[in-house]
Amino acid sequence: MTKPTLRAIYGGTFDPIHYGHLKPVEALAQRIGLSRIIIMPNNVPPHRPQPQATSEQRKTMVALAIAERPLFELDERELRRSTPSWTAETLDEVRHELGPVQPLAFIIGQDSLLSLAQWHSYETLPALCHILVTRRPGYALKMKTPQEQAWLERYLTDDIRELHNRPAGRIFIADTPELDISATDIRKRLTQHQSCDGLVPAAVLEYIQHNGLYR
Numbered sequence: 001m002t003k004p005t006l007r008a009i010y011g012g013t014f015d016p017i018h019y020g021h022l023k024p025v026e027a028l029a030q031r032i033g034l035s036r037i038i039i040m041p042n043n044v045p046p047h048r049p050q051p052q053a054t055s056e057q058r059k060t061m062v063a064l065a066i067a068e069r070p071l072f073e074l075d076e077r078e079l080r081r082s083t084p085s086w087t088a089e090t091l092d093e094v095r096h097e098l099g100p101v102q103p104l105a106f107i108i109g110q111d112s113l114l115s116l117a118q119w120h121s122y123e124t125l126p127a128l129c130h131i132l133v134t135r136r137p138g139y140a141l142k143m144k145t146p147q148e149q150a151w152l153e154r155y156l157t158d159d160i161r162e163l164h165n166r167p168a169g170r171i172f173i174a175d176t177p178e179l180d181i182s183a184t185d186i187r188k189r190l191t192q193h194q195s196c197d198g199l200v201p202a203a204v205l206e207y208i209q210h211n212g213l214y215r
């Protein structure tokens with residue numbers, strides 16, 4: 001029987017999706033040998049103000065961004081829910097679907113790693129999946145407290161083989177390019193009629209402009 005390949009999920013609000021999302025995870029995929037990344041936009045981000053674009057619009061922008069990027073696939077499961085998107089619950093659901101052996105990973109940026117200890121049931125994540133972290137400029141490489149740092153170090157690895165050979169339980173911080181791009185800044189630029197060329201894929205920018213988003 002062939003070994004199941006590592007499956008990776010990338011969650012986020014994507015309000016809107018931008019190159020700071022796409023480029024670091026493309027580099028990550030290359031670095032560790034991922035043939036597929038599942039992008040999963042969330043519905044009601046529990047710790048955050050509501051997104052400005054609707055779920056449908058955020059989904060459409062993701063679909064436009066990945067249309068010519070075969071690495072990515074869209075998963076709408078969190079958008080179909082009316083309840084908050086708790087990552088740990090979604091990953092528990094995915095783990096049940098995949099069974100205990102399939103290697104599974106959740107991808108986050110460095111900023112999300114630093115706030116992970118505030119996520120609902122975050123301590124259950126290593127039992128469910130690996131966590132793959134991409135670099136983001138301006139965010140520390142150390143956790144906020146010694147307790148959180150000790151938690152992180154329990155799971156940290158730089159051995160890529162472990163990500164493929166084990167179903168879950170490792171945290172890998174990848175040496176990915178740092179892009180100083182955020183959805184907050186893009187929304188602000190759009191409100192102020194500043195250019196977002198090079199920050200957002202052209203098809204997404206066209207959609208934003210055509211639909212008058214983020215004015």
Ligand code: ATP
Binds near residue numbers: 020107109136181182
């Ligand atoms: P906002 O500015 O609205 O907070 P965002 O740009 O941080 O949004 P999200 O959709 O909230 O985007 O992020 C989804 C995931 O992408 C998170 O794990 C986040 O850490 C990561 N991410 C976002 N921008 C970058 C970036 N420039 N570099 C690396 N990771 C990023």
